[in-house]
Amino acid sequence: MSNANPAASSSPTQAAPTSKGWMLWVGRILSGIVIAMLGMSAVMKLSQSPDALKGIETFGYPSGVLLPIGIVELLCLLVYAVPRTSVLGAILVTGYLGGATATHVRMPEPFILPVILGVLAWAGLFLRDARLRALLPLRRPE
Numbered sequence: 001m002s003n004a005n006p007a008a009s010s011s012p013t014q015a016a017p018t019s020k021g022w023m024l025w026v027g028r029i030l031s032g033i034v035i036a037m038l039g040m041s042a043v044m045k046l047s048q049s050p051d052a053l054k055g056i057e058t059f060g061y062p063s064g065v066l067l068p069i070g071i072v073e074l075l076c077l078l079v080y081a082v083p084r085t086s087v088l089g090a091i092l093v094t095g096y097l098g099g100a101t102a103t104h105v106r107m108p109e110p111f112i113l114p115v116i117l118g119v120l121a122w123a124g125l126f127l128r129d130a131r132l133r134a135l136l137p138l139r140r141p142e
Helices: 008-045 052-057 065-080 083-106 112-128 130-136
Strands: none
Touching: 008 052, 008 065, 008 083, 008 112, 052 065, 065 083, 083 112, 112 130
């Protein structure tokens, strides 16, 4: 039976979640940006918008691949958005964005946006998932 103050003994454990709370929110924001950008892109492809049709043909692809590409993009996005499957989703999104990067490089166009989206996808996941941070530590434990 200890007379120790229960609040004092629990404060170090309570301080850790609040000090890491910013990581969770920044991770959610970064992931939200990726979800919004890929979501808008998928909707444009699935709706067969004139801009999307013109863009796909500009890149040298037949317009018939627009719908399947939109479905793949949406599926990758959904797997990334679900917390339980987000690591698999990040891998799928990275592959999808790698194809987008290759398409832009092939057409001598700026290819920075798909690269940035891929970095944001992983940064957002890293900040919001403690398991990923434990697997890929950026620094040694103190």
